[in-house]
């Protein structure tokens with residue numbers, strides 16, 4: 001049995017059941033003020049698989065991950081983890097569930113003032129009584145898994161971007177979680193290092209049998225690591241299948257994303273609108289009323305500027 005899948009169910013009442021979907025979302029809704037970000041999301045994540053969630057900047061990918069891990073609570077709908085409903089748990093109960101979920105944040109989110117060793121040892125020091133020799137063994141093992149050696153005493157600022165991502169991945173897997181969530185794991189890396197992270201995600205799935213959800217707008221990453229690919233747009237999934245299925249979809253909104261015209265919601269809307277207009281003018285007399293267009297959802301001014309998904313690894 002893969003080590004990552006092993007949880008002592010007898011001794012931990014919060015330990016999730018080892019069969020069935022790892023995550024289930026039902027009719028999940030999340031809004032900020034008038035901005036509807038998730039508009040009724042249904043999703044079932046199969047054990048041991050890598051699921052990639054694509055979507056333009058601001059489409060709600062990070063919000064979705066945060067709703068799974070409980071950093072945000074949905075307005076309505078349900079989140080279940082290994083068969084147990086968790087969205088309605090108290091913060092202290094959720095914190096215990098979170099130990100079974102590794103999270104690689106969009107910005108690696110390492111503790112700046114702690115060296116790599118202490119960053120990785122932190123969850124053990126916080127939540128366990130493990131002896132120092134055992135903590136050391138686990139830290140070194142996690143660093144080997146992500147192909148890092150001899151950097152334990154460096155501070156995050158003394159690491160390259162690719163090394164920081166690897167340390168963030170090591171921290172996410174060090175407690176042998178059931179599920180690892182990656183938020184834009186290749187953003188900001190050059191193509192070689194981005195490929196290295198993709199290979200690492202694959203290796204962890206192979207060697208640890210871990211279930212992963214990756215949100216990204218990096219199409220190459222989706223192609224390389226995704227057993228299943230979904231496209232989030234307008235608060236819903238508008239495509240679901242293999243990378244091949246989704247990337248060759250003839251749906252205008254999906255096509256707009258894959259053909260590089262969909263960096264923002266507005267441009268997907270424009271693509272969709274022009275496609276519908278083209279169809280309608282082909283079928284209707286030229287005096288036909290233009291097809292009504294949904295108003296685009298307001299973009300958020302506070303988000304960091306997105307990079308182009310197809311050159312994202314720069």
Ligand SMILES: Nc1ncnc2c1ncn2[C@@H]1O[C@H](COP(=O)(O)OP(=O)(O)OP(=O)(O)O)[C@@H](O)[C@H]1O
Pocket residue numbers: 032037055056057058059060061062063064106217298299300301302303306
């Ligand atoms: N805590 C919050 N309060 C208010 N608005 C928020 C909050 N978190 C996210 N949003 C808004 O929700 C929308 C979706 O944000 P999210 O971070 O999920 O986008 P994303 O798909 O991850 O984008 P990117 O690819 O740029 O990371 C954005 O408009 C964002 O500003």
Ligand SMILES: [Mg+2]
Pocket residue numbers: 061062063106183184
């Ligand atoms: Mg994001």
